[in-house]
Amino acid sequence: MATLSVSRAQCGGFSFENCKRNAVLEADATKLGYAVPAARKTGTTICGIVFKDGIILGADTRATEGMIVADKNCSKIHYIAPNIYCCGAGTAADTEMTTQIISSNLELHALSTGRLPRVATANRMLKQMLFRYQGHIGAALVLGGVDCVGPRLYCIYPHGSTDDLPYVTMGSGSLAAMAVFESRYKINMELDEAKKLVRDAIAGGIFNDLGSGSNIDLCVITKGNVDYIRPHDEANKKGVRTGDYKYKKGTTAVLTTLVTPLHLETVGEHIQTMDTS
Amino acid sequence: MNTRGLRSQLKDSVPVAGVGSYVSYGVQDTLRTGFTSVKNEILPGHPLELSEKNFQVNQEKMTLATVRNIQGLHAPLKLQMEFRAARQIQRLPFLTSSNLALDTLRGSDESIGFEDVLNDPAQSEMMGEPHMMMEYQLGLL
Numbered sequence: 080m081a082t083l084s085v086s087r088a089q090c091g092g093f094s095f096e097n098c099k100r101n102a103v104l105e106a107d108a109t110k111l112g113y114a115v116p117a118a119r120k121t122g123t124t125i126c127g128i129v130f131k132d133g134i135i136l137g138a139d140t141r142a143t144e145g146m147i148v149a150d151k152n153c154s155k156i157h158y159i160a161p162n163i164y165c166c167g168a169g170t171a172a173d174t175e176m177t178t179q180i181i182s183s184n185l186e187l188h189a190l191s192t193g194r195l196p197r198v199a200t201a202n203r204m205l206k207q208m209l210f211r212y213q214g215h216i217g218a219a220l221v222l223g224g225v226d227c228v229g230p231r232l233y234c235i236y237p238h239g240s241t242d243d244l245p246y247v248t249m250g251s252g253s254l255a256a257m258a259v260f261e262s263r264y265k266i267n268m269e270l271d272e273a274k275k276l277v278r279d280a281i282a283g284g285i286f287n288d289l290g291s292g293s294n295i296d297l298c299v300i301t302k303g304n305v306d307y308i309r310p311h312d313e314a315n316k317k318g319v320r321t322g323d324y325k326y327k328k329g330t331t332a333v334l335t336t337l338v339t340p341l342h343l344e345t346v347g348e349h350i351q352t353m354d355t356s
Numbered sequence: 357m358n359t360r361g362l363r364s365q366l367k368d369s370v371p372v373a374g375v376g377s378y379v380s381y382g383v384q385d386t387l388r389t390g391f392t393s394v395k396n397e398i399l400p401g402h403p404l405e406l407s408e409k410n411f412q413v414n415q416e417k418m419t420l421a422t423v424r425n426i427q428g429l430h431a432p433l434k435l436q437m438e439f440r441a442a443r444q445i446q447r448l449p450f451l452t453s454s455n456l457a458l459d460t461l462r463g464s465d466e467s468i469g470f471e472d473v474l475n476d477p478a479q480s481e482m483m484g485e486p487h488m489m490m491e492y493q494l495g496l497l
Contacts, residue, residue, distance in 0.1 A: 088449055089480050092471035098401030183468045191466055
Protein backbone atom coordinates (compact mmCIF):
# COMPACT_ATOMS: atom_id res chain seq x y z
CA MET A 80 0.00 0.00 0.00
CA ALA A 81 1.54 3.26 -1.07
CA THR A 82 1.44 6.17 1.31
CA LEU A 83 -0.14 9.22 -0.22
CA SER A 84 0.60 12.49 1.46
CA VAL A 85 -2.90 13.77 1.96
CA SER A 86 -3.82 16.11 4.69
CA ARG A 87 -7.41 14.97 4.95
CA ALA A 88 -9.05 11.56 4.76
CA GLN A 89 -10.54 10.47 1.47
CA CYS A 90 -14.26 10.83 1.27
CA GLY A 91 -16.57 8.90 -1.04
CA GLY A 92 -18.35 10.16 -4.13
CA PHE A 93 -17.10 11.30 -7.49
CA SER A 94 -13.36 11.55 -7.92
CA PHE A 95 -12.00 14.12 -10.37
CA GLU A 96 -8.39 12.93 -10.26
CA ASN A 97 -8.21 11.79 -13.85
CA CYS A 98 -10.01 14.72 -15.48
CA LYS A 99 -6.84 16.54 -16.55
CA ARG A 100 -5.28 13.35 -17.81
CA ASN A 101 -8.44 12.54 -19.76
CA ALA A 102 -8.52 15.97 -21.34
CA VAL A 103 -4.93 15.52 -22.50
CA LEU A 104 -5.70 12.03 -23.84
CA GLU A 105 -8.77 13.23 -25.70
CA ALA A 106 -6.80 16.00 -27.34
CA ASP A 107 -4.09 13.53 -28.37
CA ALA A 108 -6.61 11.00 -29.63
CA THR A 109 -8.26 13.47 -31.97
CA LYS A 110 -4.85 14.44 -33.31
CA LEU A 111 -4.10 10.80 -34.12
CA GLY A 112 -7.54 10.24 -35.58
CA TYR A 113 -9.03 7.92 -32.96
CA ALA A 114 -12.48 8.63 -31.59
CA VAL A 115 -13.17 8.60 -27.87
CA PRO A 116 -15.68 5.78 -27.10
CA ALA A 117 -19.24 7.04 -26.81
CA ALA A 118 -21.34 6.42 -23.74
CA ARG A 119 -24.39 4.23 -24.14
CA LYS A 120 -27.39 6.53 -24.49
CA THR A 121 -31.02 5.59 -24.57
CA GLY A 122 -31.89 8.12 -27.39
CA THR A 123 -35.46 7.49 -26.65
CA THR A 124 -39.11 8.19 -26.79
CA ILE A 125 -40.69 8.25 -23.35
CA CYS A 126 -44.02 9.74 -22.43
CA GLY A 127 -46.69 9.83 -19.76
CA ILE A 128 -50.30 10.90 -19.45
CA VAL A 129 -52.82 11.39 -16.71
CA PHE A 130 -56.09 9.61 -17.41
CA LYS A 131 -59.28 9.15 -15.42
CA ASP A 132 -58.03 6.64 -12.85
CA GLY A 133 -54.30 7.35 -12.76
CA ILE A 134 -51.14 7.51 -14.85
CA ILE A 135 -49.91 5.69 -17.93
CA LEU A 136 -46.19 5.74 -18.67
CA GLY A 137 -44.86 4.55 -22.03
CA ALA A 138 -41.38 3.95 -23.42
CA ASP A 139 -39.66 2.37 -26.40
CA THR A 140 -36.94 -0.24 -25.86
CA ARG A 141 -33.87 0.70 -27.90
CA ALA A 142 -30.50 1.63 -26.39
CA THR A 143 -27.86 3.08 -28.74
CA GLU A 144 -24.10 3.48 -28.54
CA GLY A 145 -23.30 6.13 -31.12
CA MET A 146 -24.72 4.77 -34.36
CA ILE A 147 -25.11 1.16 -33.19
CA VAL A 148 -28.06 -0.35 -31.39
CA ALA A 149 -26.58 -1.64 -28.16
CA ASP A 150 -29.71 -3.21 -26.68
CA LYS A 151 -32.81 -4.12 -28.69
CA ASN A 152 -34.99 -4.71 -25.67
CA CYS A 153 -33.91 -2.63 -22.71
CA SER A 154 -36.30 -1.64 -19.98
CA LYS A 155 -36.66 2.10 -19.56
CA ILE A 156 -39.43 2.24 -17.01
CA HIS A 157 -37.74 2.07 -13.61
CA TYR A 158 -39.25 1.29 -10.23
CA ILE A 159 -39.09 4.07 -7.67
CA ALA A 160 -41.76 3.09 -5.16
CA PRO A 161 -44.74 0.69 -5.19
CA ASN A 162 -46.91 3.54 -6.45
CA ILE A 163 -44.31 5.55 -8.38
CA TYR A 164 -42.49 4.66 -11.60
CA CYS A 165 -40.03 6.67 -13.68
CA CYS A 166 -39.06 6.54 -17.36
CA GLY A 167 -35.51 7.57 -18.18
CA ALA A 168 -33.93 9.09 -21.30
CA GLY A 169 -30.36 10.23 -21.82
CA THR A 170 -27.25 8.37 -20.74
CA ALA A 171 -28.40 4.87 -19.74
CA ALA A 172 -26.08 4.49 -16.74
CA ASP A 173 -27.03 7.89 -15.38
CA THR A 174 -30.76 7.18 -15.50
CA GLU A 175 -30.30 3.73 -13.91
CA MET A 176 -28.14 4.89 -11.03
CA THR A 177 -30.14 8.06 -10.40
CA THR A 178 -33.44 6.22 -10.24
CA GLN A 179 -31.97 3.50 -8.02
CA ILE A 180 -30.50 6.02 -5.58
CA ILE A 181 -33.73 7.99 -5.42
CA SER A 182 -35.69 4.76 -4.96
CA SER A 183 -33.50 3.85 -1.98
CA ASN A 184 -33.79 7.33 -0.52
CA LEU A 185 -37.55 7.29 -0.92
CA GLU A 186 -37.79 3.92 0.79
CA LEU A 187 -35.77 5.19 3.76
CA HIS A 188 -37.90 8.32 3.86
CA ALA A 189 -41.12 6.28 3.75
CA LEU A 190 -39.88 4.07 6.59
CA SER A 191 -39.05 7.18 8.58
CA THR A 192 -42.41 8.91 8.00
CA GLY A 193 -44.47 5.71 8.02
CA ARG A 194 -46.50 6.80 4.99
CA LEU A 195 -46.78 5.91 1.32
CA PRO A 196 -44.28 8.12 -0.54
CA ARG A 197 -45.52 11.07 -2.55
CA VAL A 198 -44.54 11.78 -6.14
CA ALA A 199 -43.67 15.35 -5.19
CA THR A 200 -41.05 14.00 -2.76
CA ALA A 201 -39.41 11.92 -5.47
CA ASN A 202 -39.54 14.92 -7.79
CA ARG A 203 -37.84 17.20 -5.29
CA MET A 204 -35.15 14.65 -4.48
CA LEU A 205 -34.41 14.14 -8.17
CA LYS A 206 -34.31 17.83 -9.02
CA GLN A 207 -32.04 18.65 -6.09
CA MET A 208 -29.61 15.91 -7.05
CA LEU A 209 -29.57 16.80 -10.75
CA PHE A 210 -29.09 20.49 -10.02
CA ARG A 211 -26.19 19.71 -7.71
CA TYR A 212 -24.36 18.12 -10.63
CA GLN A 213 -25.24 20.96 -13.01
CA GLY A 214 -26.43 18.79 -15.88
CA HIS A 215 -23.32 16.61 -16.04
CA ILE A 216 -25.53 13.69 -15.07
CA GLY A 217 -27.43 13.26 -18.35
CA ALA A 218 -30.76 11.97 -17.10
CA ALA A 219 -34.04 13.27 -18.52
CA LEU A 220 -36.89 11.62 -16.64
CA VAL A 221 -40.65 11.27 -16.76
CA LEU A 222 -41.84 10.61 -13.22
CA GLY A 223 -45.39 9.51 -12.54
CA GLY A 224 -47.38 7.95 -9.75
CA VAL A 225 -50.56 7.92 -7.74
CA ASP A 226 -50.37 9.03 -4.12
CA CYS A 227 -52.70 10.41 -1.47
CA VAL A 228 -53.48 13.57 -3.46
CA GLY A 229 -54.15 11.76 -6.72
CA PRO A 230 -52.23 11.06 -9.93
CA ARG A 231 -49.18 13.25 -10.56
CA LEU A 232 -46.89 13.46 -13.59
CA TYR A 233 -43.59 15.34 -13.73
CA CYS A 234 -40.90 15.73 -16.37
CA ILE A 235 -37.41 16.38 -15.07
CA TYR A 236 -34.65 17.80 -17.24
CA PRO A 237 -30.92 16.99 -16.78
CA HIS A 238 -30.12 20.41 -15.33
CA GLY A 239 -32.73 20.07 -12.61
CA SER A 240 -35.83 21.92 -13.83
CA THR A 241 -39.16 20.14 -13.53
CA ASP A 242 -42.68 20.57 -14.89
CA ASP A 243 -45.95 19.30 -13.48
CA LEU A 244 -48.16 18.58 -16.51
CA PRO A 245 -51.03 16.33 -17.62
CA TYR A 246 -49.04 14.89 -20.54
CA VAL A 247 -45.28 14.91 -21.12
CA THR A 248 -42.78 13.48 -23.56
CA MET A 249 -38.97 13.33 -23.36
CA GLY A 250 -36.11 11.99 -25.40
CA SER A 251 -35.05 12.31 -29.01
CA GLY A 252 -38.46 11.16 -30.23
CA SER A 253 -40.30 13.55 -27.94
CA LEU A 254 -41.47 15.85 -30.75
CA ALA A 255 -43.08 13.01 -32.67
CA ALA A 256 -44.79 11.73 -29.53
CA MET A 257 -45.88 15.21 -28.48
CA ALA A 258 -47.47 15.78 -31.91
CA VAL A 259 -49.69 12.73 -31.31
CA PHE A 260 -50.57 13.91 -27.80
CA GLU A 261 -51.37 17.44 -28.84
CA SER A 262 -53.85 16.32 -31.45
CA ARG A 263 -55.62 13.58 -29.48
CA TYR A 264 -55.28 14.22 -25.73
CA LYS A 265 -58.51 14.78 -23.75
CA ILE A 266 -58.97 15.21 -20.01
CA ASN A 267 -60.34 12.16 -18.10
CA MET A 268 -59.89 9.56 -20.82
CA GLU A 269 -60.89 5.93 -20.31
CA LEU A 270 -58.22 3.25 -19.80
CA ASP A 271 -58.35 1.67 -23.27
CA GLU A 272 -58.43 4.95 -25.08
CA ALA A 273 -55.51 6.22 -22.99
CA LYS A 274 -53.45 3.06 -23.61
CA LYS A 275 -54.05 3.39 -27.34
CA LEU A 276 -52.99 7.03 -27.25
CA VAL A 277 -49.72 6.27 -25.44
CA ARG A 278 -49.04 3.36 -27.75
CA ASP A 279 -49.55 5.59 -30.79
CA ALA A 280 -47.35 8.31 -29.37
CA ILE A 281 -44.47 5.91 -28.74
CA ALA A 282 -45.03 4.35 -32.17
CA GLY A 283 -44.75 7.84 -33.64
CA GLY A 284 -41.39 8.18 -31.96
CA ILE A 285 -40.25 4.69 -32.97
CA PHE A 286 -41.05 5.05 -36.64
CA ASN A 287 -39.91 8.65 -37.09
CA ASP A 288 -36.79 8.83 -34.93
CA LEU A 289 -33.61 6.81 -35.44
CA GLY A 290 -32.76 6.82 -31.75
CA SER A 291 -35.95 4.98 -30.76
CA GLY A 292 -37.12 1.59 -31.87
CA SER A 293 -38.14 -2.00 -31.10
CA ASN A 294 -41.07 -2.58 -28.75
CA ILE A 295 -43.41 -0.43 -26.72
CA ASP A 296 -43.56 -0.85 -22.94
CA LEU A 297 -46.44 0.47 -20.88
CA CYS A 298 -46.92 0.99 -17.18
CA VAL A 299 -50.43 1.69 -15.90
CA ILE A 300 -50.50 3.07 -12.34
CA THR A 301 -53.80 3.41 -10.56
CA LYS A 302 -54.66 3.78 -6.89
CA GLY A 303 -53.45 0.58 -5.25
CA ASN A 304 -52.49 -1.22 -8.47
CA VAL A 305 -49.62 -1.18 -10.96
CA ASP A 306 -49.77 -2.94 -14.31
CA TYR A 307 -46.32 -3.20 -15.89
CA ILE A 308 -46.93 -4.39 -19.44
CA ARG A 309 -43.69 -5.39 -21.10
CA PRO A 310 -43.99 -5.58 -24.06
CA HIS A 311 -47.31 -4.02 -24.76
CA ASP A 312 -46.77 -4.00 -28.48
CA GLU A 313 -43.99 -5.51 -30.54
CA ALA A 314 -43.94 -2.84 -33.19
CA ASN A 315 -40.77 -4.14 -34.84
CA LYS A 316 -40.67 -7.90 -35.08
CA LYS A 317 -37.45 -9.41 -36.32
CA GLY A 318 -38.10 -11.03 -39.71
CA VAL A 319 -38.24 -14.81 -40.18
CA ARG A 320 -35.99 -16.33 -42.81
CA THR A 321 -38.07 -17.69 -45.71
CA GLY A 322 -35.38 -19.89 -47.23
CA ASP A 323 -33.08 -22.52 -45.78
CA TYR A 324 -29.58 -23.31 -47.08
CA LYS A 325 -29.19 -26.65 -45.29
CA TYR A 326 -28.85 -29.48 -47.80
CA LYS A 327 -30.16 -32.98 -47.10
CA LYS A 328 -27.71 -35.86 -46.84
CA GLY A 329 -27.33 -37.46 -50.26
CA THR A 330 -27.81 -34.28 -52.31
CA THR A 331 -24.27 -34.60 -53.57
CA ALA A 332 -23.11 -38.00 -54.87
CA VAL A 333 -20.29 -39.67 -52.88
CA LEU A 334 -17.38 -40.79 -55.13
CA THR A 335 -14.88 -42.39 -52.69
CA THR A 336 -14.72 -43.05 -48.94
CA LEU A 337 -11.47 -43.44 -46.97
CA VAL A 338 -11.64 -44.21 -43.20
CA THR A 339 -8.42 -44.00 -41.12
CA PRO A 340 -8.94 -45.09 -37.49
CA LEU A 341 -6.61 -43.38 -34.98
CA HIS A 342 -5.30 -45.79 -32.35
CA LEU A 343 -4.64 -44.04 -29.03
CA GLU A 344 -2.94 -45.88 -26.17
CA THR A 345 -3.72 -45.14 -22.53
CA VAL A 346 -0.33 -44.29 -21.00
CA GLY A 347 -1.46 -43.63 -17.46
CA GLU A 348 -4.40 -42.55 -15.31
CA HIS A 349 -4.16 -39.83 -12.71
CA ILE A 350 -7.06 -38.70 -10.51
CA GLN A 351 -6.92 -35.24 -8.95
CA THR A 352 -9.80 -34.27 -6.68
CA MET A 353 -11.25 -30.81 -7.19
CA ASP A 354 -10.81 -28.36 -4.33
CA THR A 355 -14.42 -27.57 -3.57
CA SER A 356 -13.83 -26.22 -0.06
CA MET B 357 -8.25 18.37 21.09
CA ASN B 358 -9.30 19.77 17.79
CA THR B 359 -7.74 23.16 17.27
CA ARG B 360 -7.47 24.10 13.61
CA GLY B 361 -4.87 26.59 12.61
CA LEU B 362 -5.91 29.39 10.28
CA ARG B 363 -4.00 27.99 7.33
CA SER B 364 -5.82 24.67 7.34
CA GLN B 365 -9.15 26.44 7.51
CA LEU B 366 -8.23 28.54 4.52
CA LYS B 367 -7.40 25.42 2.53
CA ASP B 368 -10.89 24.16 3.22
CA SER B 369 -12.60 27.13 1.68
CA VAL B 370 -10.14 27.94 -1.07
CA PRO B 371 -8.99 24.63 -2.44
CA VAL B 372 -5.84 24.74 -4.54
CA ALA B 373 -5.48 22.01 -7.10
CA GLY B 374 -1.86 21.05 -6.81
CA VAL B 375 -1.34 21.22 -3.07
CA GLY B 376 -2.38 17.66 -2.29
CA SER B 377 0.47 16.14 -4.22
CA TYR B 378 3.36 17.98 -2.62
CA VAL B 379 5.79 15.62 -1.00
CA SER B 380 7.32 17.04 2.13
CA TYR B 381 10.24 18.66 0.27
CA GLY B 382 7.90 20.97 -1.60
CA VAL B 383 8.67 19.66 -5.09
CA GLN B 384 5.80 18.81 -7.43
CA ASP B 385 5.31 15.11 -7.86
CA THR B 386 5.57 14.81 -11.65
CA LEU B 387 4.78 11.11 -11.64
CA ARG B 388 1.38 11.60 -10.02
CA THR B 389 0.17 14.88 -11.37
CA GLY B 390 2.11 15.47 -14.56
CA PHE B 391 3.92 18.61 -15.63
CA THR B 392 2.98 21.83 -13.91
CA SER B 393 1.56 24.87 -15.54
CA VAL B 394 -0.07 27.98 -14.15
CA LYS B 395 -3.40 27.00 -15.69
CA ASN B 396 -3.30 23.61 -13.97
CA GLU B 397 -2.62 25.23 -10.62
CA ILE B 398 -5.47 27.70 -10.74
CA LEU B 399 -8.23 26.03 -12.74
CA PRO B 400 -9.84 22.78 -11.61
CA GLY B 401 -9.82 19.76 -13.90
CA HIS B 402 -13.61 19.57 -14.00
CA PRO B 403 -16.21 22.31 -13.49
CA LEU B 404 -17.77 20.35 -10.64
CA GLU B 405 -14.55 19.72 -8.76
CA LEU B 406 -14.64 22.77 -6.51
CA SER B 407 -18.35 22.69 -5.86
CA GLU B 408 -18.25 19.00 -4.95
CA LYS B 409 -15.29 19.44 -2.65
CA ASN B 410 -17.10 22.12 -0.67
CA PHE B 411 -20.58 20.65 -0.94
CA GLN B 412 -20.94 19.33 2.61
CA VAL B 413 -19.47 22.48 4.10
CA ASN B 414 -21.76 24.72 2.05
CA GLN B 415 -24.84 22.65 2.85
CA GLU B 416 -24.10 22.94 6.55
CA LYS B 417 -23.61 26.68 6.26
CA MET B 418 -26.90 27.04 4.40
CA THR B 419 -28.75 24.92 6.95
CA LEU B 420 -27.38 26.95 9.84
CA ALA B 421 -28.18 30.25 8.11
CA THR B 422 -31.76 29.14 7.36
CA VAL B 423 -32.26 27.88 10.89
CA ARG B 424 -30.87 31.14 12.27
CA ASN B 425 -33.34 33.15 10.22
CA ILE B 426 -36.32 31.03 11.16
CA GLN B 427 -35.71 30.10 14.77
CA GLY B 428 -33.31 32.72 16.03
CA LEU B 429 -29.67 32.80 17.05
CA HIS B 430 -29.92 30.07 19.68
CA ALA B 431 -30.73 27.34 17.13
CA PRO B 432 -27.48 27.34 15.10
CA LEU B 433 -25.49 27.79 18.29
CA LYS B 434 -27.03 24.70 19.83
CA LEU B 435 -26.56 22.71 16.64
CA GLN B 436 -22.93 23.74 16.31
CA MET B 437 -22.34 22.90 19.95
CA GLU B 438 -23.60 19.38 19.25
CA PHE B 439 -21.42 19.10 16.15
CA ARG B 440 -18.33 20.15 18.05
CA ALA B 441 -19.12 17.77 20.88
CA ALA B 442 -19.40 14.91 18.38
CA ARG B 443 -16.15 15.91 16.67
CA GLN B 444 -14.29 16.14 19.95
CA ILE B 445 -14.74 12.48 20.74
CA GLN B 446 -13.77 11.29 17.26
CA ARG B 447 -10.76 9.14 16.49
CA LEU B 448 -7.47 10.41 15.12
CA PRO B 449 -7.82 11.55 11.49
CA PHE B 450 -6.02 8.66 9.81
CA LEU B 451 -8.10 5.94 11.52
CA THR B 452 -11.30 4.73 9.90
CA SER B 453 -14.44 5.95 11.55
CA SER B 454 -18.08 5.17 10.95
CA ASN B 455 -19.00 8.80 11.74
CA LEU B 456 -22.19 7.55 13.36
CA ALA B 457 -22.71 10.56 15.63
CA LEU B 458 -22.02 13.13 12.92
CA ASP B 459 -24.22 11.27 10.43
CA THR B 460 -27.10 11.20 12.87
CA LEU B 461 -26.74 14.92 13.60
CA ARG B 462 -26.62 15.81 9.93
CA GLY B 463 -29.48 13.48 9.05
CA SER B 464 -27.41 11.63 6.46
CA ASP B 465 -27.95 8.30 8.25
CA GLU B 466 -31.35 8.18 6.54
CA SER B 467 -30.23 9.03 3.03
CA ILE B 468 -28.00 7.47 0.42
CA GLY B 469 -26.04 9.25 -2.24
CA PHE B 470 -23.10 8.85 -4.57
CA GLU B 471 -20.71 9.23 -1.66
CA ASP B 472 -21.99 5.92 -0.29
CA VAL B 473 -21.92 4.11 -3.62
CA LEU B 474 -18.77 5.36 -5.33
CA ASN B 475 -15.23 5.53 -4.03
CA ASP B 476 -15.78 3.82 -0.69
CA PRO B 477 -13.00 5.03 1.65
CA ALA B 478 -12.83 1.54 3.15
CA GLN B 479 -11.68 0.28 -0.27
CA SER B 480 -9.18 3.06 -0.75
CA GLU B 481 -5.83 1.83 -2.05
CA MET B 482 -3.90 4.63 -0.44
CA MET B 483 -3.09 5.22 3.17
CA GLY B 484 -2.97 8.61 4.75
CA GLU B 485 0.34 9.35 6.36
CA PRO B 486 -0.37 9.56 10.10
CA HIS B 487 2.13 12.28 11.00
CA MET B 488 1.12 14.51 8.13
CA MET B 489 -2.57 14.16 8.89
CA MET B 490 -2.13 14.89 12.57
CA GLU B 491 -0.03 17.95 11.78
CA TYR B 492 -2.67 19.20 9.35
CA GLN B 493 -5.41 18.73 11.88
CA LEU B 494 -3.48 20.57 14.58
CA GLY B 495 -2.69 23.34 12.15
CA LEU B 496 1.08 22.88 12.42
CA LEU B 497 1.45 22.15 8.72
